[in-house]
Amino acid sequence: MSTRPVPERLATQLASGASGFAVTFDDVRMEDVAVASGIPRATLYYYFAGKEELLAFVLRTMLDDLEASVAIAQGRARDARGRLAAVVRAQLAHLAANPGASRLLLLNLGRAGRIGAIAAGIDAAFHAPVRQILIQGIEAGDLVALDVEVATTAVYGSVVAVGLQALLSRGGIDVDATAERLIALLWSGIAAPGPEARRARP
């Protein structure tokens, strides 16, 4: 980044205080961040060029964590289904563990996406792992031949929508149950199993 290197202490204090219950970038007032984090406003401006850069730092940190978490989870499985399940589960778990930042990011993709580092972070943490699994899965014959970009985006959209929905309406995510259902859906679709069987019904 173009900004000054951010001390450890600041980073942690921001992570806790910056994105509390905000649903909008405008909900985050610099003065509030200052109070919530215990860092004076002038100091915030000493380290960040503005609110945008500050939130970019917070959100980017969250995305970096997610990227790492996804990479680890994904390495635990061999087959396409297992790896996809691990990735989706890790993503949902991260949304559940960082509800504030997640909400703020996903409900404000317009503001957030215009920050290069954020757009790149979303791709690295959400799209890229899925894309890779799909490509390899198709090559291995585990997956049907499909448009990788469309499928990658569809997986991203469904994970994010389902996670966000849970966060907003239930205030949290039942990660295990939700991940299992979502993965079943992504893997097999919504159709009743066995097209012949269905056609043979009375």
Next chain:
Amino acid sequence: MSTRPVPERLATQLASGASGFAVTFDDVRMEDVAVASGIPRATLYYYFAGKEELLAFVLRTMLDDLEASVAIAQGRARDARGRLAAVVRAQLAHLAANPGASRLLLLNLGRAGRIGAIAAGIDAAFHAPVRQILIQGIEAGDLVALDVEVATTAVYGSVVAVGLQALLSRGGIDVDATAERLIALLWSGIAAPGPEARRARP
């Protein structure tokens, strides 16, 4: 709404001028809307309580159109797959036909969703039709037993993400091709067909 009834002329002029290339609510300045639509700022405030209400009107109008369009499309098919395909296609087509308002809405769900009418409109235009098809499809045995809310949200998320992705990166949507691919994905999932066949591989 609590606001004054909006004359036809205003509505059309707003639809064309209000959401142009904006990616953020802040990108839409009242003065700009005034110039773009030819309606003086004071007149805008005469009809709308503020920017939020004005954008709510524009976005809600778009969602109402989509709801109607989806209802018509959905009525053209009988079976679950055909109806779902019709709905998804209509949704993508509407995004393609209203890129400005769609972008603004979907990239700012935080701002937009806090407006009751918008949240309701999203449910009516995106979720409800899918939810109904899923429920009836499960009952009819065309669909596997699944968590309707999760599946509904997943469909919504994938449609919106794929549509938005196309709008942003390609500047438009190839509705037919995209809809077909997306529906295939939702219907059958990503797994290679025939679980036995796959399991039988060396």
Next chain:
DNA sequence: CAGAGATTGAACGCACCGTCCAACCATAGA
């Protein structure tokens, strides 16, 4: 033609952002 309501220009106050600066503090090296 009078009154009601629509329409508009202009000026204002407000909230919050971002900038600036002077003062202070901590500490590393002389």
Next chain:
DNA sequence: TCTATGGTTGGACGGTGCGTTCAATCTCTG
């Protein structure tokens, strides 16, 4: 111990865009 360097902070300021207000038209309708 002294001092220079750089982090840290409070406080004041200007700018932008929103929303309000009001008086001055304009346009119907009866």
